[in-house]
Amino acid sequence: MPELRMNQAIREALAHEMRADPSVLILGEDVAAADGVFKATEGLLAEFGPLRVRDTPISETAILGAAVGAAMAGMRPVAEIMFVEFLGVALDQIVTQAAKMHYLSAGTFSVPLVVRASAGAGLGFGAQHSQTLETWLLSTPGLKVASPSGPMSAYRLLRAAIRDPNPVVILEPRALYGVRETFDPDSVVVDGLGIARKMRGGDAVTVVALGQMVRLASSAAASVADRWPADLWDLETLLPWDHASILESVRRTGRLIVVEENPSTGGWGTEVVSYLTERAWSSLKAPPVRICCPDTPVPFAGKLERRYLPSETWVADQIKALCTDGRRLTPWWEAYAQ
Amino acid sequence: MPELRMNQAIREALAHEMRADPSVLILGEDVAAADGVFKATEGLLAEFGPLRVRDTPISETAILGAAVGAAMAGMRPVAEIMFVEFLGVALDQIVTQAAKMHYLSAGTFSVPLVVRASAGAGLGFGAQHSQTLETWLLSTPGLKVASPSGPMSAYRLLRAAIRDPNPVVILEPRALYGVRETFDPDSVVVDGLGIARKMRGGDAVTVVALGQMVRLASSAAASVADRWPADLWDLETLLPWDHASILESVRRTGRLIVVEENPSTGGWGTEVVSYLTERAWSSLKAPPVRICCPDTPVPFAGKLERRYLPSETWVADQIKALCTDGRRLTPWWEAYAQ
């Protein structure tokens, strides 16, 4: 079985779908001749040629708009947006065009496009290149959004996304492109979007994480598993997220912790918390708790950036506090503000 | 005391601040010679001249970028974006530029701009001109967001926003531009952003609403006030929202209903629900409940659009159900989906 970095896994998924379906094409800045800035499209130009693997100008609106048009015409474009922030100049094409065309055309058109965008902090790229920004997309009927937690996850999600008849945005934690995993791509079951992955079973507390927070939550959960075994979920698909699995879990454990990489106010975890609180109310034994980042831009300097992100200790301590006395820990910045 | 429509109240607020402060300017499509598409800038060109009241090309990125630049240079621009959807082509300038410049410049620059954008459904404008889209903005440290519920509210918020040293987006429910209210602009206390307004006092349940949902929630609360008196709040400012007031209210009533005009998944109410659930856990007697719209684009046809929006009956019924037996009502579309 090969060991693949996450960018290689993405490349494998693209190659697989391009071989299987001549309607799949790739477009984006430097994705062809240069193999992609994150090397996630390596060698695809050579194999599939310049019509199906297309370098573009620095024109995110044109890239995404072209993806919408190609998809409506029956192709399956995969657009690479180098950093998710760049959606800020072209969000219209995803949210107001792609996500609405099926509805607006009374079902006569569909828009099977995929947008891959790198996301997240941890690499010292500063305030304009380190956000996750799921919430630009989350409240968009007609759209799907997913975020992988590692190579196999990225492989599976991308293949499912390409096959999905709806527009899908995949937010790839860029700090994970170099992370390796050993798995056999050919035996990965591509079972569609919207399925949360159980990473570890337990009855003490439900922990939900996404993207690069999954690893951190996993280590934290492992470190306290003997005393407070967590039911740990990698959400993988954020829109639509797997209501059924997480609801079942929370009804069973009675406790919920969401681990997010985004500002505290308005982060995606609010959706998970409020959905579950409304519906699993009578099962909850303690307040649901969100672990996330402070309400500031992402700082550049290394120490500050590390401080900005949730830590493993925090997650472990919170598991303990919630399971022992139903207590929410005060995030460091709230203490700081007092 | 004059009776003012909401668009007139906005115009009064603009005129007031422009008279008081020569650094205030207005820019946008057809805001000058044509008095604004919603007539919210009527007569301002005549009074303040073409340097301070500026018509622009159809170039939202230029409009917002220019507002950022003018603000950084010490002016107080107020940009009109005709429909909030148009932020989709220029969100970068608000979220990635305006909201980050104070931080990125270590405080040497500030960005005192205001963006006014019309928002919301109810006028038959269809899927691309009827959304509220607060969640494009909500998770943005460095930004403020507010939404008025009527003429006086619009007047007060806009004057506060212009005086605020931070970038502020005001989402004006466009269905309310023609609504009238009698009040004396000169005696309105402009007490800043971030203050929720108590619309009605009560101990049975806390009801939080925003924008055009405030009227609907008010009527609903009034209709059941004799048996289940609600503590009804107009949030007015969504970012940062008034944590203290609502927390106090929920701790007192033990029940929470949020009335939102946005899709069910990921709407702004998830922030309110999850914040309060985390912190007022031990006071809650029933599950917090969100009343919102289904996860579809906004339909055009009148009947469908009315069905899309929350109804007064639903709010009233939910108050009753929550207060009597702690029950969340199933939204019509969930029943439909079953």
Next chain:
Amino acid sequence: MITDATQRRALLQSGNLASALDRMVEIRVFEEQVQRLFLKGLIPGTTHTCQGQEAVCVGVASVVRTGDPVLCTYRGHGWALALGLPPVSALGEIMGKTVGCTGGLGGSMHLSDRSVGFWPTIAIIGAQLPIAAGAAIASQIRGDGAVTVAVFGDGAVNIGAFHEALNFAAVSSLPVVFICENNLYGEYSRIDRTTAVSDIASRAAAYNIPGVIVDGQVVDDVRRVAQAAIDRARAGNGPTLIEAKTYRFVGHSRADPAKYRRAGELETWQARDPLKLLAAAIQPEAPDQLIASLRDRWETVMAGVVDTVVAAPEP
């Protein structure tokens, strides 16, 4: 009366000038009905009608191959009818009825009919331009010979999407034709107050593609220029920017009285009413009578269409 969209389209494609005039009168009468219905409160939301601009949509529709993608704006009723949609389908949508082309989901700003290549019209200025480029990418990859047409107003040439789409289409030699209906106004602003050049076609140079100005009031000129651009695109030589100089005889939307017009401007353009010009070409001795007789017929038809739509159920 023919009500099948493809057959209606074929009528125009015959190249027969009489069919073109007939369709133009149909559109004129349709739009007048729409305005009346709007003022009566029977149409929700908003409408953007196109009286005065009929030669552009009719001219272009008559040379586009049926099924090739055409992407237009909210000012799309004329395009809908020109491309073949039967009036009930268009008016039904505008009035939010089940008989509308999308059953009332979309409304006036979002008409569509995939069967004739009429893609959902788009209400965000400029957004259809890169989408059209994408449709053209699909054709380029498949080699299906389709040519995509993207239509937009003069106001759209200052939005980023216009620039990105034209540059991208040019460097990729995409089979797409960009057609600007320059009616001199974007909402209430005259082009000279918002746009640094007065000939939109001159911007083609920034993309190294041909820029062609055509008299948008003369259907045959529009046809010829559009055909040439389509042929060029189909041959693999890339996009063309066509600027059709035209004028809307009515306000921007809803009940706009269009007070912002320059004095005499409307009258000058009305003298070049595309219906009159075409009628004069067909029947020089009595153009007004020709129009009047077509008008009569269409008034009657439209009255029936209105009845049908009014009687149709809401969704």
Next chain:
Amino acid sequence: MITDATQRRALLQSGNLASALDRMVEIRVFEEQVQRLFLKGLIPGTTHTCQGQEAVCVGVASVVRTGDPVLCTYRGHGWALALGLPPVSALGEIMGKTVGCTGGLGGSMHLSDRSVGFWPTIAIIGAQLPIAAGAAIASQIRGDGAVTVAVFGDGAVNIGAFHEALNFAAVSSLPVVFICENNLYGEYSRIDRTTAVSDIASRAAAYNIPGVIVDGQVVDDVRRVAQAAIDRARAGNGPTLIEAKTYRFVGHSRADPAKYRRAGELETWQARDPLKLLAAAIQPEAPDQLIASLRDRWETVMAGVVDTVVAAPEP
């Protein structure tokens, strides 16, 4: 050594060619240090250095009035030093230290120093262009005589913000100068593969403003052209688009080996190294020696700067 930003700026503004060369060598040595430190793992994130392009920033900085807004990109180290920032302030920021110009909050892509009009550099392609237009609106309203300068790369001319900003500035006659550093590549793509025209300046016609091409390797040419554009803007005659033809002798960022270059291209441009050209103008008999002696001094200074920054606390 002068470390006050305003005084450092004044040195350049003297118009003295020797000061210009001195600053250009300083920038060259600084950027080489940055690359070494990056490869040693002492700089987090990314860096975009500008060896080969020094004549553009130094030329422009020498004619912009101190305090007038200058908006640049992530490739901004040269601009920072040219505009007056002391090396410790720039390197401190790049290394994320408290001695950096924003104390480590921003990093390499977001240098700034308000005291000399160096606005926060922006890492979203094109975003600074409309912002610059806004700064110019402030000047136009206040009548303060300031002229804003917006700097961008050749890759930025295909993004919507470029188009919107230039049209908007043109129709509003704003006091702003747009300066494109055309180094032939946007990341790894050569301009001919992404841009429909080869002379960026030719796009000025789409906005009805002057478009000027200047040899970006010759500091005095840059100075002259920039001065003329600034004068024009200050006189109320609106914006100019300047295209400075230049080349980066290094990769796009980080450790990019720049394998995508055309054969011989680097060598051709190195023969027109702006340092050499200026040294030859100043001291035709021994330009290399002149550069070598300046280099020596700056190597020593920079070694000290590195020590200071390495020793400085993290925030």
